[in-house]
Amino acid sequence: MGARRQTTQLKIQRGHHMLRASFFKRSWLVGLILAAGAFPATADGLTVVSWGGALQEAQAKTFFDPYAKMKNITVTQDTWSGELAKLRAMVDSGNVAWDVIDVDPQTGATACDQGLLEKIGSDTAFKSAGLVDGALTDCAVGTSVYATILAFQKQAFPKAPTRLTDIFDTTNFPGKRGFRKSPVDTLELALIADGVATADVYATLATAEGVDRAFKKLDTIKKDIVWWEAGAQPPQLLKSGEVKMALAWNGRIADANAKENADLGIAWTNQIRGFDMWVIPSGSKNMERAKDFVAFTVKPDVNAALSNHIAYGPTVKAASDLVAKDVLPNLPSAPENSEAALAQDGAFWAKNSDTLNARFASWISQ
Numbered sequence: 001m002g003a004r005r006q007t008t009q010l011k012i013q014r015g016h017h018m019l020r021a022s023f024f025k026r027s028w029l030v031g032l033i034l035a036a037g038a039f040p041a042t043a044d045g046l047t048v049v050s051w052g053g054a055l056q057e058a059q060a061k062t063f064f065d066p067y068a069k070m071k072n073i074t075v076t077q078d079t080w081s082g083e084l085a086k087l088r089a090m091v092d093s094g095n096v097a098w099d100v101i102d103v104d105p106q107t108g109a110t111a112c113d114q115g116l117l118e119k120i121g122s123d124t125a126f127k128s129a130g131l132v133d134g135a136l137t138d139c140a141v142g143t144s145v146y147a148t149i150l151a152f153q154k155q156a157f158p159k160a161p162t163r164l165t166d167i168f169d170t171t172n173f174p175g176k177r178g179f180r181k182s183p184v185d186t187l188e189l190a191l192i193a194d195g196v197a198t199a200d201v202y203a204t205l206a207t208a209e210g211v212d213r214a215f216k217k218l219d220t221i222k223k224d225i226v227w228w229e230a231g232a233q234p235p236q237l238l239k240s241g242e243v244k245m246a247l248a249w250n251g252r253i254a255d256a257n258a259k260e261n262a263d264l265g266i267a268w269t270n271q272i273r274g275f276d277m278w279v280i281p282s283g284s285k286n287m288e289r290a291k292d293f294v295a296f297t298v299k300p301d302v303n304a305a306l307s308n309h310i311a312y313g314p315t316v317k318a319a320s321d322l323v324a325k326d327v328l329p330n331l332p333s334a335p336e337n338s339e340a341a342l343a344q345d346g347a348f349w350a351k352n353s354d355t356l357n358a359r360f361a362s363w364i365s366q
Contacts (some may be wrong), residue, residue, distance in 0.1 A: 058309035105346025178246025
């Protein structure tokens with residue numbers, strides 16, 4: 001698993017991720033008070049911002065609560081939807097209220113390029129953490145791997161779909177299909193479905209011809225698409241029967257299956273993989289505490305534990321061996337789920353999001 005997943009011109013980023021939490025109220029703010037006051041907070045508490053929902057619940061159990069207890073501090077949570085204008089206002093005013101923020105790759109790359117984030121990627125603690133490729137950038141440290149996958153009603157088709165590109169096959173898989181209302185992941189998958197090799201997707205999408213090719217492929221199923229904007233919507237659309245299949249973030253589908261008995265199938269081949277990444281706002285007044293928290297989350301045992309609460313994989317190589325064997329098959333990072341996977345290129349979207357968002361918005365309105 002967004003995006004990636006801004007408030008204008010369809011700046012819907014992530015994955016995993018910008019709009020993953022638009023379903024939740026931004027104003028939600030809650031302190032994690034330890035053991036009914038058994039551990040009084042110190043002056044150097046921490047405010048951590050994430051995307052809400054199942055992800056933030058898992059992060060609280062795995063990262064926030066244990067860290068607060070270990071350090072004898074209060075960890076306060078807030079949520080956001082990737083709105084960089086809010087972060088920019090904090091940084092420009094010098095009144096930075098957030099200490100650590102969860103971003104998707106493209107939001108992180110954009111904010112880094114705009115000088116809104118501290119450059120922590122060169123810190124020894126993170127360079128030596130043994131992170132998988134793509135999980136460490138100039139300004140961001142990856143803590144989990146999510147994927148955009150194909151979810152489907154198991155009873156809808158005589159033969160189940162096996163790959164994400166099957167969403168373009170209306171002959172064998174008729175019916176409405178759900179897409180996120182964003183060019184992120186959508187354009188990449190259109191090119192793959194049109195025969196572009198995974199390794200060539202972003203080089204192709206960087207050309208005018210490649211962009212035209214992606215939209216031409218989308219034209220073939222445009223009348224069958226139901227658009228969604230919040231991560232909670234695909235399982236709802238599938239359960240209600242409004243769509244027969246949908247691109248979705250794998251954690252949302254796993255959560256619906258586990259908690260709502262949704263019984264939805266998942267096709268992993270061609271998954272588009274992204275990262276949840278921690279960043280620290282530029283001008284942070286709590287820098288050392290923030291970096292210490294991020295370092296805690298990439299300890300192998302801590303990093304592995306997140307997968308017990310949500311179907312996202314670890315970013316620390318050594319953590320993979322610590323994930324429970326019955327949990328591993330549900331993760332994007334499992335070898336059996338990784339065939340023809342595409343790693344989301346945050347830097348590409350940071351550079352091209354304005355142009356492609358505008359083109360995408362125009363195409364949808366036609």
